Amino acid sequence: MSEFFRVCKVSDLRAGEGKRFLIDDVEVAVFLVDGKIFALGNVCPHQKAARIYEGFIEDRKVVCPLHGWTFNLSDGRQEGNRRGLESYEVKVENNEVYVKVLKKELNW
Ligand code: FES
Structure with a gap:
């Protein structure tokens, strides 16, 4: 189940x-x-660096600082529509930023 988590103020x-x-436990950038506010997975799929x-x-893309892999801010995909980073839904309410991630459920 996904739910919105507050991360910070817009400011x-x-x-x-x-x-x-x-x-x-989910790394989000x-x-x-x-x-506009975008939320992507923070771990690069190239060498699993959280950078x-x-x-x-x-150009509305983020370039990994380590070796330059490039990801579209709106959907996390790479050039040629290749799979890249997770992309998370964002909402703003009362100047607070919320990001929707999959909530971990522990079933013991
Ligand atoms: S770790 Fe991101 S491009 Fe290499």
């Missing part, structure tokens, strides 16, 4: 820079670009 985000959050939040933004 905590800086245009063109990523921020890293751990939501229920949140970006504010052109006035996507440090990537630079180019």
Whole structure:
């Protein structure tokens, strides 16, 4: 089951820079670009580095700072529509940013 988790205030985000959050053990990178907020998985599929939040933004894409793999901010996919990062739904309410991730359920 997915649910929205509050991560920060809109004013905590800086245009063109990523921020890293751990939501229920899920690494998420949140970006504010052109006035829109995007949330992607923070772990690069290339070498499993949790550094996507440090990537630079180019043409509505984020470029991994380690070896330059590039992911679309809106859906996390790579060039040629190849699978890349997870993409998470974002909502803003009362200046607070919420990201929807899959909630872990423990069934003992
Ligand atoms: S770890 Fe991201 S491109 Fe290599």
